[in-house]
Amino acid sequence: MSPTRRRWGAATVAWAVAAAPPLGFLSIFFAYPVLTVVGDGLSGLRDLLGSAPIRGVLWFTLWQAVASTALTLAVGLPGAAMLARLGPRARRVVRALITVPFVLPTVVVAGAFEAVFDRFGLDAGALSLHHTVWAILLAHVFFNYAVVVRTVGSWWAGLDGRSADAAAILGATPARAFWHVTWPLLRPAVAAAAAVTFLFSFTSFGVILILGGPTRATVETEIYRYAVTRLDFDKAAALALCQLVAVATLVALAGIAERRRAVARRSAGRTAPRRSRAVIGVNAIVAIALLGVPIATLVERALSTGDGYGWANFAALAERVPMLPTTAVAALWHSLGFAALATGIAAVIGVLASIVVVGGSVRRSAALRGAAWLRRLFDVGLTLPLGVSAVTVGLGMLLALDRPPLDFRTAWWIIPVAHALVGMPFVVRTLVPTLRSIDHRLREAAAVLGAAPLRSRREVDIPIASRAVAVGAAFAFAVSLGEFGATAFLPRRPDTLTAPLALFRLLGTPGESLRGQAMALAVVLMAATALSVLVIEGLRRTDESLF
Secondary structure, three states: HHHHHHHHHHHHHHHHHHHHHHHHHHHHHHHHHHHHHHHHHHHHHHHHHHHHHHHHHHHHHHHHHHEEEEEEHHHHHHHHHHHHHHHHHHHHHHHHHHHHHHHOOHHHHHHHHHHHHOOOOOOHHHHOOOHHHHHHHHEEEEEEHHHHHHHHHHHHHOOOHHHHHHHHHOOOHHHHHHHHHHHHHHHHHHHHHHHHHHHHHHOOOOHHHHHHOOOOOHHHHHHHHHEEEEEEEEHHHHHHHHHHHHHHHHHHHHHHHHHHHHOOOOOOOEOOOOOOOOHHHHHHHHHHHHHHHHHHHHHHHHHHOOEEEOOOHHHHOOOOOOOOOOOOOHHHHHHHHHHEEEEHHHHHHHHHHHHHHOOOOHHHHHHHHHHHHHHHHOOOOOOOOHOOHHHHHHHHHHHHHOOOOOOOOOOOHHHHHHHHHHHHHHHHHHHHHHHOOOOOOHHHHHHHOOOHHHHHHHHHHHHHHHHHHHHHHHHHHHHHHHHHOOOEEEEOOOOOOHOOOOOHHOOOOOOHHHHHHHHHHHHHHHHHHHHHHHHHHHHHHOOOOOO
């Protein structure tokens, strides 16, 4: 066998070895559970769609997602204009601040808005249907504001402003110049942000479960109620199948919008938009009101003790309360431990998967070049856990992993595995672009200087890629820390209670002291996720997307 064929054979083996762990992981813990949901849901789908209440749930799910997206764009596009007009240092600070709400656990967001209701004398559980809808929509705007501002604002900052200046010189009003010159250039970024916002609003779970209560239900909350409360797994699976079809369509549309944004050409001669104190000032006030008021109110309610302010609610987290099988502090430690394990799993699987997608040195293999479509398919498959609802994944694990040899449903480690499924795509989506951006001439220069291929990889690729791995791992940690959708379906024992589940139970129990403990626990979770954001922003090299 010739040396070239031996190298190709070794490269193919290396590629297969790297692909085996991600394929096995996704097959057992994602594909098999999701396909089980599809199989169980097909039988009851026709009867389910014939139910008028279910059709109402489907309609409200779609309607609130459309309304949430429209409101988020209405508030976020002016914020994007503000971000584009800031200097690099100020832009970095603002990006970090507005990203905190995005990574907050959904139960914390719901708790923050309940704190606002309490502060203004409103009982969130007794709100009228009209006010409940507005509470849901505002919570979604709070959560998705960073998606629009960061995606569109960073793109806007890179546009060439000389075209708009030329239009103004030719007599166009600022509004006409924006509509005919700037807006066509912004449309790919706006479409990408709108698609992601709609997807997150459509699959919202914790916010609607807590703020909507029994009066406002979406597909996500109905899956939970049918599976956990009514133990009607057939209807839950049928609803999850409807969700899968809708989410698959949304992910495809989001992918098209993202590709259009990626290939849209921006002028090489960029000039930053002109700074406007009015634009910056007005949007700063809006952002503070939208993002700052719920967070500040949450902190204030956590410190409130009835006759003043203090740390009593935080100290009470170490005490056992009847509705929890353990203390809130223990639940927090469980969440931190699960997040650490999930981050490690997501990092290892994500790194191996990224190597497979990029191909690295094995791209010279003729066999692998001929199977480039296989790598693209593998890349799409790695993103699916991010698009598929965590509720659907949790239900799939509940239905599928309950008999030998895959009887894992009651194992404690299934929780960090489920969290790693959600966090792994963040590692891949940050690492793959970094690996693809590495100039192959750097490796060639190292080889000319006498470095072996393995040493060349170690000295060139690892220092460049390590920052991207750290960013993805920080995202995976933050997501795991606040994961609620899949965890709600997994084992409920004292040693597996997580902080989001404990917060959900505390928020659903009446009593002023318990409400104070819930707010204190929400503040602790918020602080932990905010720390993750600071780590991410400190490591990030680019600002064009959230991950």
